Amino acid sequence: MSGNKKKSGFVAIISAIIAVAALIIIMSVVGSPTGNTPHLAEGTQTATTQADDNKDSKEASESEKADKKSDEAKESDKDDEKETTEASSSSKSKMGGIHPDFLDDAIKTEKNAKKKVYLTFDDGPSKYTDEVLDVLDKYDVKATFFNVSAGNSKYLDSEKKTYEKGHTIAIHTKSHEYDEVYGSFENWKADVLAQQESMEENTGTITKFYRFPGGSSNTMGVKYGTDIHDCVDWLEKNGYEYYDWNVSNDDSEGVAYSPSELANNVLDYIGDGDEYMVLMHDTGAKENTLKSLPIIIEELKDRGFTLCQITENTSPYHHRIYGDSE
Numbered sequence: 098m099s100g101n102k103k104k105s106g107f108v109a110i111i112s113a114i115i116a117v118a119a120l121i122i123i124m125s126v127v128g129s130p131t132g133n134t135p136h137l138a139e140g141t142q143t144a145t146t147q148a149d150d151n152k153d154s155k156e157a158s159e160s161e162k163a164d165k166k167s168d169e170a171k172e173s174d175k176d177d178e179k180e181t182t183e184a185s186s187s188s189k190s191k192m193g194g195i196h197p198d199f200l201d202d203a204i205k206t207e208k209n210a211k212k213k214v215y216l217t218f219d220d221g222p223s224k225y226t227d228e229v230l231d232v233l234d235k236y237d238v239k240a241t242f243f244n245v246s247a248g249n250s251k252y253l254d255s256e257k258k259t260y261e262k263g264h265t266i267a268i269h270t271k272s273h274e275y276d277e278v279y280g281s282f283e284n285w286k287a288d289v290l291a292q293q294e295s296m297e298e299n300t301g302t303i304t305k306f307y308r309f310p311g312g313s314s315n316t317m318g319v320k321y322g323t324d325i326h327d328c329v330d331w332l333e334k335n336g337y338e339y340y341d342w343n344v345s346n347d348d349s350e351g352v353a354y355s356p357s358e359l360a361n362n363v364l365d366y367i368g369d370g371d372e373y374m375v376l377m378h379d380t381g382a383k384e385n386t387l388k389s390l391p392i393i394i395e396e397l398k399d400r401g402f403t404l405c406q407i408t409e410n411t412s413p414y415h416h417r418i419y420g421d422s423e
C-alpha cells in the first residue's frame with residue numbers, strides 16, 4: 098500500500114515537471130506580446146480591416162440566417178413545383194431587400210412573366226411614398242425603391258412600410274451630394290455602406306441592390322476623382338448588383354410635365370421588347386409622378402406586360418461607363 102502511494106507521488110511530481118517544461122516551450126515559441134506589436138500605421142490598417150471583417154461576418158451571419166429561413170420555407174412549400182423550389186434556393190436570399198414572406202412570390206412572378214416592366218423609384222422615401230404604395234396595392238403590383246436617407250428621416254416609417262408590403266428596397270446613396278459621393282473611391286464606398294446601414298437599422302434587411310447616383314454612366318466620377326470601374330469591381334466582389342435604366346419618365350429634367358405627359362414619356366419608349374427598367378422619382382416634388390402611375394400601370398397591363406420588382410434573378414441593365422468606348 099505505502100509503496101503504491103510513494104509511486105503515485107513520484108508520478109505526480111514528474112507530470113508536474115513535464116507540464117512546466119511544456120509551458121516554457123510554448124511561451125518561447127509564441128514570443129512576448131511586445132515582440133509582435135506592429136508599426137502604428139499597420140496597426141491602423143489592421144483596425145480598419147478588422148472593422149470591415151466584423152461587418153462582413155455580420156453580413157455573413159445575416160445571410161446564413163436568411164439561408165436558413167429560405168430552407169425552412171422550402172421545406173414547408175413542397176407542394177410547389179420543383180422549379181419554383183429551386184428558384185428559392187439559399188443563394189437567392191443573399192441580397193436581402195425583399196421581405197422573406199414575399200420573396201417566393203416575387204421570384205415566381207418574375208419567372209412566369211414573358212414581358213416585364215420594372216418600375217423603379219429613386220430618392221425616396223418622401224411624403225408621397227405611402228400614396229405610391231396605395232396605388233401599387235390597388236393594382237396588385239410590386240416595384241423597387243432606391244432610397245436616400247439624408248433629408249428623408251421624416252419618412253422612415255414609409256420606407257419600413259415599403260419593405261413590409263413586399264416591395265424591393267435598395268441602396269441609392271446616403272447624401273446624394275455628387276462631390277461627396279464621388280470625391281474618392283473610399284467616399285463612395287462609405288456612402289454605399291452608410292445607406293445600407295441606415296436601411297438595415299430601419300427595416301432589418303441588409304439590401305445589396307444598388308443604383309449609382311446619376312447612373313453608372315455618370316460624369317461625376319471623372320469630375321470628382323472616382324473611377325466607376327473600381328466601384329463596379331467592389332460591388333461585384335462583395336455580392337452587390339447595380340441597376341441602371343433603359344426608360345425614364347423624365348421627371349428629373351426640370352420640366353413641369355403633367356401626369357399624362359409623364360406617363361407618355363414612359364409608354365412611348367416601351368415597345369416590343371421583353372424587359373424595361375423604368376426610372377422615376379419619389380420625392381416631395383413628384384406629385385405628378387404619383388398621379389401618372391395608374392395611367393402607366395393600366396396601359397402596360399393592357400399591352401400584356403407584367404410589372405415586376407427587382408430580385409436576385411433580374412438581369413441588370415447596365416449603362417456604358419463614361420469614358421469607355423462603345
Ligand SMILES: [Zn+2]
Pocket residue numbers: 219220269273310311
Ligand atoms: Zn438619385
